[in-house]
Amino acid sequence: xxxxxxxxxxxxxxGRALAELLLRKQEELKREHDITFSVVGIATGSKGRxxxxxxxxxxxxxxxxxxxxxxxxxxxxxxxxxxxxxxxCGADVLFENSPVNYxxxxxxxDHIRTALNLGxxxxxxxxxxxxxxxxxxxxxxxxxxxxxxxxxxxxxGAPIFSLFRGALPAAxxxxxRAILNSTTNLILTRMENGDTFDAAVNYAQQIGIAETDPSxxxxxxxxxxxxxxxxxxxxxxxxxxxEIDRTGIRGINPAMIAEAxxxxxxxxxxxxxxxxxxxxxxxxxxxxxxxxxxxxxTEGTTSIVxxxxxxLGDLTLIESDPGPHTTAYGLLADFIHAVK
Amino acid sequence: xxxxxxxxxxxxxxGRALAELLLRKQEELKREHDITFSVVGIATGSKGRxxxxxxxxxxxxxxxxxxxxxxxxxxxxxxxxxxxxxxxCGADVLFENSPVNYxxxxxxxDHIRTALNLGxxxxxxxxxxxxxxxxxxxxxxxxxxxxxxxxxxxxxGAPIFSLFRGALPAAxxxxxRAILNSTTNLILTRMENGDTFDAAVNYAQQIGIAETDPSxxxxxxxxxxxxxxxxxxxxxxxxxxxEIDRTGIRGINPAMIAEAxxxxxxxxxxxxxxxxxxxxxxxxxxxxxxxxxxxxxTEGTTSIVxxxxxxLGDLTLIESDPGPHTTAYGLLADFIHAVK
Numbered sequence: 001x002x003x004x005x006x007x008x009x010x011x012x013x014x015g016r017a018l019a020e021l022l023l024r025k026q027e028e029l030k031r032e033h034d035i036t037f038s039v040v041g042i043a044t045g046s047k048g049r050x051x052x053x054x055x056x057x058x059x060x061x062x063x064x065x066x067x068x069x070x071x072x073x074x075x076x077x078x079x080x081x082x083x084x085x086x087x088x089c090g091a092d093v094l095f096e097n098s099p100v101n102y103x104x105x106x107x108x109x110d111h112i113r114t115a116l117n118l119g120x121x122x123x124x125x126x127x128x129x130x131x132x133x134x135x136x137x138x139x140x141x142x143x144x145x146x147x148x149x150x151x152x153x154x155x156x157g158a159p160i161f162s163l164f165r166g167a168l169p170a171a172x173x174x175x176x177r178a179i180l181n182s183t184t185n186l187i188l189t190r191m192e193n194g195d196t197f198d199a200a201v202n203y204a205q206q207i208g209i210a211e212t213d214p215s216x217x218x219x220x221x222x223x224x225x226x227x228x229x230x231x232x233x234x235x236x237x238x239x240x241x242x243e244i245d246r247t248g249i250r251g252i253n254p255a256m257i258a259e260a261x262x263x264x265x266x267x268x269x270x271x272x273x274x275x276x277x278x279x280x281x282x283x284x285x286x287x288x289x290x291x292x293x294x295x296x297x298t299e300g301t302t303s304i305v306x307x308x309x310x311x312l313g314d315l316t317l318i319e320s321d322p323g324p325h326t327t328a329y330g331l332l333a334d335f336i337h338a339v340k
Numbered sequence: 341x342x343x344x345x346x347x348x349x350x351x352x353x354x355g356r357a358l359a360e361l362l363l364r365k366q367e368e369l370k371r372e373h374d375i376t377f378s379v380v381g382i383a384t385g386s387k388g389r390x391x392x393x394x395x396x397x398x399x400x401x402x403x404x405x406x407x408x409x410x411x412x413x414x415x416x417x418x419x420x421x422x423x424x425x426x427x428x429c430g431a432d433v434l435f436e437n438s439p440v441n442y443x444x445x446x447x448x449x450d451h452i453r454t455a456l457n458l459g460x461x462x463x464x465x466x467x468x469x470x471x472x473x474x475x476x477x478x479x480x481x482x483x484x485x486x487x488x489x490x491x492x493x494x495x496x497g498a499p500i501f502s503l504f505r506g507a508l509p510a511a512x513x514x515x516x517r518a519i520l521n522s523t524t525n526l527i528l529t530r531m532e533n534g535d536t537f538d539a540a541v542n543y544a545q546q547i548g549i550a551e552t553d554p555s556x557x558x559x560x561x562x563x564x565x566x567x568x569x570x571x572x573x574x575x576x577x578x579x580x581x582x583e584i585d586r587t588g589i590r591g592i593n594p595a596m597i598a599e600a601x602x603x604x605x606x607x608x609x610x611x612x613x614x615x616x617x618x619x620x621x622x623x624x625x626x627x628x629x630x631x632x633x634x635x636x637x638t639e640g641t642t643s644i645v646x647x648x649x650x651x652l653g654d655l656t657l658i659e660s661d662p663g664p665h666t667t668a669y670g671l672l673a674d675f676i677h678a679v680k
Contacts (some may be wrong), residue, residue: 021651025510033510036556155653159507166506167499169676170365170373171669294634294658311361311669312497318634321653329511329651336509 001034002337005055007041007089007120007335009082009111010097011065014125014152015042017324018095018331025332033336042071042090043082049282051077051089082107086114093338095331096124102216102225102241105132111154116140116148123334125152125327130229131241147338150233152330154180154226155303160339161286164234171309173234175274178224178305179298182322183210183217184269186300188286191257192266197250201337206283219248220269225282227271230305232249235273237280247285264291274308294318341374344679345395347381347429347460349422349451350437351405354465354492355382357668358435359398365672373676381429382411383422385439391417391429393449393648414543422447426454433678435671442565442581443555445472451514456480456488463674465492465667470569471581487678490573492670494520498659500668502677504574511649513574515614517637518645520566522662523550523557524589524609526640528626531597532606537590559588560609563624567611570645575613577620587625604631608638614648634658 001301009014029035050056050071064071080086100108105128112122129137130153137328141148144236151161179185183204190200190284204210216222224244230259232235252267270287273280289295294316298304341357348355378395390396390411419425434455440448445468452462452469470493481488491501519525523544530540544550556562564584571577592607600607610627613620629635634656638644646656
């Protein structure tokens with residue numbers, strides 16, 4: 001039985017869901033996986049940081065944060081910023097879930113690099129470091145005999161990366177098609193039900209799915225980043241989001257949607273990558289989907305990916321009802337994979 | 341680099357597809373997985389058995405069998421039956437794909453038991469031994485520090501069993517819904533297109549999908565065996581096929597299909613398992629599927645399974661265009677998993 005010291009950098013919806021999942025799975029991890037843990041550090045965005053080498057009391061921490069109070073009261077070791085938090089927390093495993101700049105992957109890349117250099121395993125739900133520094137961070141992890149995993153970076157906790165890492169040995173991915181952006185998926189559905197584009201965007205903002213500036217979603221950037229992450233890791237093709245042929249959904253108007261409907265079709269924002277003559281290209285664009293396709297009924301926040309390999313027919317995965325708790329599960333799975 | 345001696349017991353469509361896949365992946369296995377192999381034994385149903393400790397020449401063997409000739413000419417060691425073949429072949433890994441009796445799991449169970457006792461890993465595409473002797477064979481394998489894998493027993497080479505063995509740690513499967521029998525799926529589609537039940541069965545027999553006695557498919561036995569296999573392995577519930585609440589498709593008539601169509605629905609033979617109050621029950625029966633479900637468009641030989649767990653939303657896998665080559669891939673994946 002090994003006891004692992006865990007640190008959580010980022011304690012928003014995902015970090016808190018991870019804390020809750022760790023509590024719920026504590027007995028099972030011990031019984032089934034010979035894993036015990038203590039959480040020695042938590043760094044929040046606005047409620048301070050706490051480092052406690054003897055372990056923090058997770059239920060109390062969760063209550064404190066939900067009550068709007070600072071975590072500093074529980075800290076036995078001070079830290080003046082995220083990097084110092086990582087250096088001083090003394091963890092074996094860092095869960096990196098801080099806000100990230102998608103153009104640079106920072107500061108997540110610096111956080112992960114620091115943790116790996118200190119000999120920690122790292123699990124992150126951030127796409128940024130996968131797209132901008134995957135090779136470097138993987139190589140660094142390997143040189144330290146540690147793991148850098150990121151299952152929740154695409155399709156939340158659905159086992160996309162671990163599928164090809166483990167369950168599909170000697171399978172070469174030759175391409176994929178996917179719906180990976182739920183905001184545009186929701187906007188298109190709302191437009192089918194009569195909303196204008198602007199009204200649909202407003203609705204998505206109201207329910208907290210779309211950002212105040214919706215361009216990251218509606219112009220296809222979020223989808224392009226996810227294509228880049230999948231291509232980088234699963235096809236060994238370090239595509240950058242800027243290299244993805246990208247068309248968003250601003251060009252779709254109600255008349256087009258009505259015409260599609262009349263043909264029994266729907267517009268969906270489709271992510272594609274394919275290998276042709278040894279070259280891998282990525283594309284995101286609205287496509288007309290016939291009602292015989294499993295993509296046709298992929299609605300709301302559900303995501304779908306169809307993998308093309310050299311050994312199987314099309315293998316499709318659909319993840320329904322994702323949320324912070326499923327992202328948290330991907331992080332937990334990464335932790336278990338890293339230490340086993 | 342380790343060289344593994346392989347033996348193939350059963351050399352029908354699947355065994356031959358495996359031989360072809362081994363040839364195609366030989367370089368990749370060496371380069372990416374540090375695995376080399378030689379095939380030291382092949383036992384066919386009607387073309388004899390060959391044991392050659394220095395290795396058989398697979399392209400020549402394939403050509404010989406396709407030409408209708410016996411393999412005995414290549415044998416350096418005689419064997420009078422399947423069990424003696426296993427005892428004398430000297431393999432490290434046995435691929436067990438001989439014809440099986442679904443009521444008993446024999447003679448596959450005896451084959452696997454013999455191979456494990458001799459210290460071989462075993463991979464099989466047969467459901468019979470999984471349903472009738474999984475616990476015993478798993479325990480025996482463990483006691484010998486060997487592996488007994490069966491990825492291709494359900495949904496061909498799609499990574500169903502390895503998903504829960506590896507990619508989804510600490511996830512508890514609480515139930516599933518699936519379409520797992522392609523013959524009934526095809527018959528129902530033919531009936532939607534105007535065939536009577538008998539004409540649809542005849543068609544399925546003509547193209548080689550249905551047996552001369554179609555009752556294994558149309559009465560739901562094949563589906564029940566697959567439910568039992570999944571429940572046994574993934575839910576730790578050793579259900580027997582006889583314990584599955586079973587209704588086949590004989591009760592579906594053209595009038596019912598027309599009425600379903602008018603409602604925008606379709607009949608599908610649905611496999612279900614669910615855990616309720618700690619008890620796991622299985623059921624196979626035709627169900628009316630609405631056109632918003634991913635099951636609606638699952639046609640022909642495509643199969644689909646929707647997993648319900650305690651950590652994710654519904655996770656659905658669809659395998660399109662299966663065939664002997666995808667079954668062979670599941671066996672290859674089992675081999676790699678076993679020796680890594």
